[in-house]
Each structure stands twice: as structure tokens, then as C-alpha cells.
Amino acid sequence: MRERDDMKKRLCITALYGALLFGSAAAFGVDFGLLxxxxxxxxxxxxPEGFSVTATATPWFSAVLNEKIDVYVxxxxxxxxxxxxxxxxxxxxxxxxxxxxxRPAPGLYASLGRRRFEDPAGLVAxxxxxxxxxxxxxxxxxxxxxxxxxxxxxxxxxxxxxxxxDLDRYGKPLDAAGLEGYxxxxxxxxxxxxxxxxxxxxxGLSAQAMAQFDVNGGEDRLNTQYLELRFTAEPAxxxxxNAGGIGELAQGQGExxxxxxxxxxxxxxxxxxxxxxxxxxxxxxxxxxxxxxxxFTPVSGRSAGNVFDGGTGALMxxxxxxxxxxxxxxxxxxxxxxxxxxxxxxxxxxxxxxASSSRLLGGELYGSLVWAPDPAFRLSAGGGAFFPGWGxxxxxxxxxxxxxxAGLLMSL
Numbered sequence: 086m087r088e089r090d091d092m093k094k095r096l097c098i099t100a101l102y103g104a105l106l107f108g109s110a111a112a113f114g115v116d117f118g119l120l121x122x123x124x125x126x127x128x129x130x131x132x133p134e135g136f137s138v139t140a141t142a143t144p145w146f147s148a149v150l151n152e153k154i155d156v157y158v159x160x161x162x163x164x165x166x167x168x169x170x171x172x173x174x175x176x177x178x179x180x181x182x183x184x185x186x187x188r189p190a191p192g193l194y195a196s197l198g199r200r201r202f203e204d205p206a207g208l209v210a211x212x213x214x215x216x217x218x219x220x221x222x223x224x225x226x227x228x229x230x231x232x233x234x235x236x237x238x239x240x241x242x243x244x245x246x247x248x249x250x251d252l253d254r255y256g257k258p259l260d261a262a263g264l265e266g267y268x269x270x271x272x273x274x275x276x277x278x279x280x281x282x283x284x285x286x287x288x289g290l291s292a293q294a295m296a297q298f299d300v301n302g303g304e305d306r307l308n309t310q311y312l313e314l315r316f317t318a319e320p321a322x323x324x325x326x327n328a329g330g331i332g333e334l335a336q337g338q339g340e341x342x343x344x345x346x347x348x349x350x351x352x353x354x355x356x357x358x359x360x361x362x363x364x365x366x367x368x369x370x371x372x373x374x375x376x377x378x379x380x381f382t383p384v385s386g387r388s389a390g391n392v393f394d395g396g397t398g399a400l401m402x403x404x405x406x407x408x409x410x411x412x413x414x415x416x417x418x419x420x421x422x423x424x425x426x427x428x429x430x431x432x433x434x435x436x437x438x439x440a441s442s443s444r445l446l447g448g449e450l451y452g453s454l455v456w457a458p459d460p461a462f463r464l465s466a467g468g469g470a471f472f473p474g475w476g477x478x479x480x481x482x483x484x485x486x487x488x489x490x491a492g493l494l495m496s497l
Contacts (some may be wrong), residue, residue, distance in 0.1 A: 141495060195219045199214070231278070235272040245272060245384060274297045275298075315329035326350065330346065343378060345381065351365050391469050438478065471488035
């Protein structure tokens with residue numbers, strides 16, 4: 086009899102707990118879903134070269150706990166096949182955006198976890214980073230302070246390659262001992278950002294100071310600091326322009342040096358029945374001139390072009406692109422770019438002519454199509470080519486770099 090009473094009590098407690106849990110979930114505004122994606126690519130004379138297929142499954146979960154607290158959690162499971170790649174990359178898991186967001190008071194916002202961060206121009210650091218950020222509204226602007234760590238990120242996503250030691254770790258297979266082939270270079274980032282979008286009725290200003298500290302412990306340790314300004318203006322409703330610059334100070338192996346970057350761009354909403362945009366961009370980063378002025382070194386690397394796979398350091402780039410949306414389900418983009426190196430030693434490419442002093446690297450053409458008949462379904466395709474023969478820096482007969490790709494993304 087006593088055992089039966091105990092069983093009833095346990096069942097009642099379990100039922101009560103389940104009811105509370107269900108009610109809390111409903112009250113908290115819980116939502117969840119799954120993103121399924123696949124992409125195939127074939128590349129020639131591009132790193133990586135050959136045929137590759139990537140399939141991903143990204144479950145996500147969000148909950149609004151109350152008007153001051155919300156949570157978002159996601160992770161990505163990937164299956165990767167590369168014709169000439171690392172077999173250990175066949176299957177792996179990567180935590181993605183995972184945030185606890187707090188609004189303790191009006192105009193005050195805090196975030197903790199793996200969150201997206203990008204400098205005003207997207208040239209120094211861009212992507213997901215582990216850390217915390219605090220921002221406060223100042224009436225006509227916003228002031229933000231962030232602190233981040235990169236050592237738990239997946240190396241292929243983070244692409245933090247500042248030193249020879251970083252390159253050595255990046256080249257290790259995923260199944261290396263101690264997961265050394267998985268994690269990115271260990272860096273600490275501190276960023277103080279001021280954003281003033283309403284500087285005047287048609288202008289805005291962003292300013293940022295960032296410091297990066299190398300905590301890998303190697304002999305080639307490199308610390309860097311950046312000061313960045315980005316100015317935006319709308320001289321006319323269909324025309325939007327931006328311009329700015331970055332100053333960098335670096336310390337490594339007992340030496341201190343500087344580097345610079347400058348950028349400008351314009352977007353013109355073309356009049357007519359189509360929703361289309363014509364964009365122009367100009368980028369310049371310093372190359373090595375002497376021991377005092379050296380090549381610009383971003384924290385997270387990215388390719389300067391859509392097909393051209395060189396980094397943004399020691400480079401000048403001019404590009405023009407056109408984007409159009411004939412209807413709500415279909416969009417297209419086409420563009421061209423030309424690349425010039427600002428020194429003759431930073432860019433590494435086996436097809437470069439070591440005896441050439443030419444700074445002209447060549448140009449690229451690219452295009453892409455996107456069809457999204459439903460918010461939960463997106464099909465894309467694109468491709469392009471880089472032509473080294475349009476410049477004089479590559480050896481005679483250097484192959485054209487090209488790639489084509491297609492992808493499918495579904496939301497469940």
C-alpha cells in the first residue's frame with residue numbers, strides 16, 4: 086500500500102513537472118528549427134582545387150525567457166568530400182552562433198557566448214567569435230565594448246593566419262593529436278566601437294580601436310592594434326557612398342612596425358522598374374616598403390576576390406558589380422575586379438614569375454543566380470574565372486583560375 090502511494094506521488098510530481106515545463110516553454114516563446122544545406126563546387130588552379138561536396142545540418146533553438154533575456158543556440162554537422170583534400174574532414178561538428186542576450190536597462194545591451202563580430206569595413210576581423218559584448222545607446226549613437234577569444238573556433242571557418250606558426254597548425258589534419266588540427270590560432274581581441282549613423286541628416290561615422298594579443302606561446306608571437314574610421318554619406322537618395330582608412334601597429338620578435346589600409350565604395354540604385362543596384366569598390370592595403378612600413382595584416386583572413394584566392398594584404402583592388410531582382414523569387418549578380426600587388430614579396434603563389442617586377446596581377450569575372458520560390462527553399466548557382474594573362478606578375482602560360490558551384494538550402 087505504501088509503495089502504491091509512493092508511486093502515485095512520483096507520478097503526480099512527474100506530471101506536475103512536465104506541465105510546468107510545457108507551460109514555461111509556451112510562456113518563454115520557445116522556437117526551434119533545422120537548416121539543411123548542400124553545395125558542390127569544381128575549381129581549377131584555385132586552392133582548394135578539384136571537386137568538392139559539402140552537406141550540412143544546422144539545428145537551432147531560441148527562447149525568450151522574459152522581456153530582458155533571450156537565448157539562441159545552434160550547431161552545424163558537416164559532411165565534406167574533397168577530391169584532393171584531407172580525408173579526416175569527412176565528418177565533423179562545429180558549434181555555431183550561441184548567445185545569451187541581456188537588456189538590463191533601457192539603452193543597455195549585453196551579449197555572452199559565440200556571437201557575430203565584424204569591424205566597420207569588414208577588413209580586420211569578421212565572423213563568429215567567443216566572448217562578451219556590452220553596448221549602450223548614447224542618443225545619437227552607440228558605444229560598444231567587446232572581448233573575444235579565438236582558440237575554440239574551427240580553423241577553416243575562422244581562417245586566422247597571421248604567422249608561420251598559424252600556417253603550420255592550419256595545415257594539420259583534423260584527426261591530429263589533441264585536436265590541434267581542429268582549433269584556430271589562439272588570439273584575444275578587444276574592441277571599442279563608436280557608431281554614429283545620424284552624424285547629420287545624410288552622413289554617418291563609425292570609429293573603432295582594436296587590439297589583438299597572441300597567446301599561442303610560440304617564438305613567432307605577433308600582437309597587432311588597429312584604429313579604423315568609416316564615413317558614410319547619401320548625397321542623393323539613389324546614391325550611397327562610403328570611405329575610410331585603417332592604421333595598424335604590430336609587434337613581433339622584438340620589432341615594431343606599422344601598416345595602413347584605405348577603402349572607398351559607392352552604391353547606386355538604378356532608376357527603373359527593376360530592383361537593381363550598381364556598386365563600385367576600391368581597396369588599397371600597404372605592402373612592405375621597409376622595416377617601418379610593412380604589409381597590412383588582418384586578424385581573420387579572407388580572399389580578396391570571388392575567384393582570385395590571394396589575401397587582402399599588400400593589395401590594391403578595383404571592382405564593379407551589378408545586382409538585380411527581376412521579381413521577389415529570383416535575383417542575379419555579375420561583376421568584375423582587377424588586382425594589383427603593392428609589393429613583390431608578400432603574395433605567395435606558385436605561378437608568379439619570380440623575375441617579374443610587375444605589380445599587375447590580373448582580373449576576374451564572375452556571376453551568380455539565386456532562386457527562392459519559398460522562404461524555406463533557396464537554390465543558387467554561380468561561377469567565375471581569374472585571368473593572370475591580364476597582368477605581368479604571373480609567369481607566361483600561367484593557367485586561368487576558375488570555379489563553378491551550386492547549392493541548395495532548406496529550412497524545416
